[in-house]
Amino acid sequence: MKDTKQTSKLISYWLRHHPEDGNLNIDDFGWASIDELIQSLATKGQTFTHAEIVELSKSFDKVRWEFSGDGSKIRATHGHSIEVILDEKAVKPPALLYHGSSSNKIDAIKENGLLAMQRQFVHLSTDREVAVSVGKRHGKPLLIEIDAAALAADGWVFYQASENVWLTTNIPVKYLKIEQK
Known part of the structure; x- marks a missing residue:
């Protein structure tokens, strides 16, 4: 089998x-x-x-x-830690995107923003509930709203890996709205 x-x-x-x-x-x-x-x-x-x-x-x-x-x-489609060029998928993102993390990461996020860590990109979602469920994998969830429209206007490139998964590079704190669940 x-x-x-x-x-x-x-x-x-x-x-x-x-x-x-x-x-x-x-x-x-x-x-x-x-x-x-x-x-x-x-x-x-x-x-x-x-x-x-x-x-x-x-x-x-x-x-x-x-x-x-x-x-x-x-x-x-996403999650690479190896160097991969996804330029042919660069698209304009929706105005708002979401990222789920655990609340024990709040201080690091407030200080450094969202970082790709061992991956090539920061993973974002169009769906708040999906982002919260991702955050729950690592403890008490933290929902982060990303001002994707402002990021794109400031030169960030976004890739749509699938219907609900969006990728971009590290995101500074000024584009984030953090909400503990």
Whole structure:
């Protein structure tokens, strides 16, 4: 029986953080060959077809991977710690976006703003409830409202990784409204 949960975590790990662990060659835009991915999974005892990888990607609560137009390549849509160019996805953000964190991070956020930390980008949501649920993963939630319109006007570039996930670089405190839940 296939362990799809563990396989999806492994694929995301390779595509976001360590493609070399899966012997994947990732281009500057984060794309990897699906054939290479299937071969790498086989070395871990997981046999998947191209169609099964596509089906697995549809089983998530949010879009985590995307496929090239010709269907031969795959990449993670967000969460990268490796350098990936997403310029072709730069778009104007909605006026307000949200970020969830835990309340024990409030002092650091008030001092430094939102930082990408080990990731390439700060992850934002269009949905307040989603941001709160992200914050709950790490303790008492902290909801941060981001003035994305002002950020964009001041030169920040935004990327829409999926319907509800937006990415940008570090955000200074002056663009944040912090609300403890």
